[in-house]
Amino acid sequence: MGKIRTRFAPSPTGKMHVGNLRTALYEYLIAKHDNGTFVLRIEDTDQERFVPEALDIIYNTMKLTGLNHDEGPDKDGGYGPYVQSERMKSGMYLEHAKELVEKGEAYYCFCTKERLENLRASSTTGDGKEIAKYDKHCLGLSKEEAEANLKAGVPYVIRQNNPESGTTTFHDAIYGDITVENEELDDMVLIKADGYPTYNFANVVDDHLMGITHVVRGNEYLSSAPKYNRLYEAFGWEVPEYVHCPIITDENHKKLAKRSGHASVEDLLEQGFLPETIVNFVALLGWSPSEDREIYSLKELEEVFDYRHISKSPAVFDITKAKWMNGEYIKAMDMESFLEYALPVIREAVTKDYDLEKIAELVKTRIEVFPDIKEKIDFFDELPEYDIAMYTHKKMKTNSENSLEVLKEMLPLLEAQEDYSIAGIEALCKEYIAKKELKNGRVLWPLRTAVSGKQMTPGGAYEIMEILGKEESLARIRKGIELLENA
RNA sequence: GGCUCCAUGGUCAAGCGGUUAAGACAUCGCCCUUUCACGGCGGUAACACGGGUUCAAAUCCCGUUGGAGUCACCA
Numbered sequence: 001m002g003k004i005r006t007r008f009a010p011s012p013t014g015k016m017h018v019g020n021l022r023t024a025l026y027e028y029l030i031a032k033h034d035n036g037t038f039v040l041r042i043e044d045t046d047q048e049r050f051v052p053e054a055l056d057i058i059y060n061t062m063k064l065t066g067l068n069h070d071e072g073p074d075k076d077g078g079y080g081p082y083v084q085s086e087r088m089k090s091g092m093y094l095e096h097a098k099e100l101v102e103k104g105e106a107y108y109c110f111c112t113k114e115r116l117e118n119l120r121a122s123s124t125t126g127d128g129k130e131i132a133k134y135d136k137h138c139l140g141l142s143k144e145e146a147e148a149n150l151k152a153g154v155p156y157v158i159r160q161n162n163p164e165s166g167t168t169t170f171h172d173a174i175y176g177d178i179t180v181e182n183e184e185l186d187d188m189v190l191i192k193a194d195g196y197p198t199y200n201f202a203n204v205v206d207d208h209l210m211g212i213t214h215v216v217r218g219n220e221y222l223s224s225a226p227k228y229n230r231l232y233e234a235f236g237w238e239v240p241e242y243v244h245c246p247i248i249t250d251e252n253h254k255k256l257a258k259r260s261g262h263a264s265v266e267d268l269l270e271q272g273f274l275p276e277t278i279v280n281f282v283a284l285l286g287w288s289p290s291e292d293r294e295i296y297s298l299k300e301l302e303e304v305f306d307y308r309h310i311s312k313s314p315a316v317f318d319i320t321k322a323k324w325m326n327g328e329y330i331k332a333m334d335m336e337s338f339l340e341y342a343l344p345v346i347r348e349a350v351t352k353d354y355d356l357e358k359i360a361e362l363v364k365t366r367i368e369v370f371p372d373i374k375e376k377i378d379f380f381d382e383l384p385e386y387d388i389a390m391y392t393h394k395k396m397k398t399n400s401e402n403s404l405e406v407l408k409e410m411l412p413l414l415e416a417q418e419d420y421s422i423a424g425i426e427a428l429c430k431e432y433i434a435k436k437e438l439k440n441g442r443v444l445w446p447l448r449t450a451v452s453g454k455q456m457t458p459g460g461a462y463e464i465m466e467i468l469g470k471e472e473s474l475a476r477i478r479k480g481i482e483l484l485e486n487a
Numbered sequence: 488g489g490c491u492c493c494a495u496g497g498u499c500a501a502g503c504g505g506u507u508a509a510g511a512c513a514u515c516g517c518c519c520u521u522u523c524a525c526g527g528c529g530g531u532a533a534c535a536c537g538g539g540u541u542c543a544a545a546u547c548c549c550g551u552u553g554g555a556g557u558c559a560c561c562a
Contacts, residue, residue, distance in 0.1 A: 046562065120559095175491095200562085221557090224557080284499070286499095311500080365526095366525075442521090
């Protein structure tokens with residue numbers, strides 16, 4: 001068997017769906033696992049839905065996730081062009097279609113939209129949904145009639161001519177053999193009235209011409225797969241290895257759609273997910289490695305990936321688990337890269353002149369996605385209004401009275417204290433604690449509460465006070481005393 | 488509705504005829520700790536149902552039920 005060639009063939013119509021990314025990832029991994037070639041091909045045959053920015057999205061996501069292609073519009077590998085609208089300029093899609101017409105495997109169709117609509121409307125299902133199967137009306141046209149129409153400039157499409165009896169069997173690497181009755185096969189359009197090939201047709205022609213050996217796609221395409229086979233057979237081409245992946249669904253087990261809020265890579269990035277997490281997480285949706293392990297870098301995936309272990313049943317995109325995984329990646333990050341992501345968020349929450357890197361350190365093991373940072377550290381900028389009930393903690397054996405006492409006693413000590421480093425404050429507190437023969441919590445709980453105004457904080461009293469500095473720490477403790485006294 | 492696919496805990500999932508049916512997320516409890524988190528330990532929780540085949544079925548076959556996908560001059 002020759003060298004493996006896979007391709008990612010997105011349509012530039014908008015954001016990068018996570019299902020799409022997974023397809024790209026699997027294509028990439030199949031190729032890389034065997035030292036093959038990974039090709040990027042742009043399928044822009046739909047002029048109406050084409051959005052130019054989508055091209056940037058495609059390139060950016062691939063770069064960000066590390067799915068670098070070996071061939072593509074920007075990297076000629078001898079199979080170009082790699083953009084379908086450019087490939088079309090040579091007229092080759094039409095030529096291929098005509099070849100099929102000649103073989104009797106396709107035919108010209110001059111039906112108007114109205115006729116097609118009527119056809120559809122005349123056959124609806126129980127729940128009112130239209131079923132469209134073309135009635136082969138134009139197949140009945142004689143060669144002369146068709147040519148006359150062509151000459152007269154009547155708009156036309158070219159349709160595949162599928163048999164009305166017999167069966168077609170299609171092989172998929174995951175699902176095995178799938179057989180359908182030929183009478184179920186619609187005569188799908190190959191060449192549209194605007195001269196562009198349809199996705200289905202361009203896909204087959206290009207995959208063959210580009211020497212693609214493995215085609216990965218979502219199993220929403222499974223039902224159109226037999227028609228592909230018929231196309232390959234009609235041309236006399238070798239059928240590539242098809243790998244259909246299970247659908248990725250939302251928590252309601254429906255195909256993941258925009259409204260879920262995390263259907264695209266862009267959504268996830270915006271929500272503070274790392275590209276590495278997205279790749280790792282998406283790899284595990286519908287596939288699992290043979291060892292008991294979940295955290296994999298792209299490089300590691302290249303080694304262990306085996307597409308034969310792809311599962312058949314749909315997978316729910318569990319955002320909760322994705323967040324957990326992101327937290328794992330964040331914890332494993334070195335400080336420098338962490339700061340790159342964290343600092344912008346911290347700056348939003350903290351405008352005063354505190355040591356933001358220290359704040360970042362406090363927060364690193366306590367978040368799952370970056371936006372989590374904000375509400376954890378907002379108290380640095382401004383002491384929030386808080387209820388003095390927070391001074392009461394059963395386990396710490398604190399209440400508002402003994403807290404007030406501790407704060408009042410600690411205040412002069414802290415006023416006299418020059419060293420506001422963690423170590424300095426700790427030494428001071430420990431000394432007081434030892435002298436009073438108290439449990440740490442009795443003292444530290446009130447202090448932390450006074451200084452943060454929050455039930456939960458990243459870091460304890462020492463860390464917070466160090467960052468706030470002497471003046472602000474004292475001001476907050478005085479405020480706490482005032483609150484407790486007025487109660 | 489036709490066609491196709493799928494079916495192990497709430498979720499992701501191991502498992503390929505003989506297992507005490509892994510593991511992870513979530514959840515609950517305990518420990519650690521100045522809170523939370525982190526970390527450590529432990530618990531709850533699954534083979535959709537009914538028939539076969541077999542000495543033996545989560546694993547193979549059939550049916551039922553349930554779910555999903557698809558049915559465009561969109562991809």
